[in-house]
Amino acid sequence: MAKMQDLRQRLDFLVLSILMNAAGNALTISTHLGSAVWTGSSVNLSNWIHIPLGTTLFIYGIVITFANQLLLGHFDRRRFFSNLLYAIPFSYLVSLFTFGWNWIGIAQLNLLSRLLLDTLGILTVSAAVSIYQRANILMHPNDDLSYILRFKFLKGSAILGQWVSYAPPLLITLLAFIATGKLDAIGYGTVLALVAQGALMKWSDVHVFPQLKHHVDL
Numbered sequence: 001m002a003k004m005q006d007l008r009q010r011l012d013f014l015v016l017s018i019l020m021n022a023a024g025n026a027l028t029i030s031t032h033l034g035s036a037v038w039t040g041s042s043v044n045l046s047n048w049i050h051i052p053l054g055t056t057l058f059i060y061g062i063v064i065t066f067a068n069q070l071l072l073g074h075f076d077r078r079r080f081f082s083n084l085l086y087a088i089p090f091s092y093l094v095s096l097f098t099f100g101w102n103w104i105g106i107a108q109l110n111l112l113s114r115l116l117l118d119t120l121g122i123l124t125v126s127a128a129v130s131i132y133q134r135a136n137i138l139m140h141p142n143d144d145l146s147y148i149l150r151f152k153f154l155k156g157s158a159i160l161g162q163w164v165s166y167a168p169p170l171l172i173t174l175l176a177f178i179a180t181g182k183l184d185a186i187g188y189g190t191v192l193a194l195v196a197q198g199a200l201m202k203w204s205d206v207h208v209f210p211q212l213k214h215h216v217d218l
Contacts, residue, residue, distance in 0.1 A: 010136075021125055024125040031121065034192070035189055041060075041170070044184055068141055085138050123200060127200070134205065146164070
């Protein structure tokens with residue numbers, strides 16, 4: 001009975017975290033002041049290869065899913081399919097939320113308002129990642145990458161796990177800039193994510209729904 005209640009709680013938190021993650025990422029896109037590192041990279045890759053953002057995010061998810069299996073050193077069926085199952089709704093929810101934020105006029109707000117909302121978006125993303133990493137039922141491939149790095153290679157450090165996992169999106173962003181000559185969704189929010197997202201996740205582990213504990217399965 002206790003195990004069923006625990007699973008039900010984790011499922012509820014998973015759904016909440018997917019919505020938070022998509023809404024927060026979309027908010028950073030709509031402010032035009034810089035998105036989280038993976039999201040900013042996806043926007044620039046989308047512009048470079050000329051396919052919709054939602055599809056780009058999903059392709060990213062597939063590639064990183066396979067990379068995660070290589071880092072694990074063995075085929076983890078549950079993890080493989082959970083990565084893909086998370087990436088599908090998340091990828092297209094980001095596009096939907098971005099449309100919604102743009103529709104209500106986020107992009108037309110003054111600079112101070114957009115700075116505050118961009119910060120809120122990064123905070124929301126950090127809390128969402130903390131929640132679904134702790135629930136550990138479905139996890140976005142990008143954040144599962146930092147989770148694997150964190151617990152398998154970096155002695156549980158959320159900060160180091162996040163920083164090391166940023167290498168692929170930063171490389172893609174650089175290549176997109178070289179190819180197109182411009183950068184989108186890169187700015188204040190990206191710097192904030194680079195510097196503080198790991199620390200914000202660590203803070204969220206303790207202070208955002210503290211009753212939800214890590215369910216580590218590496």
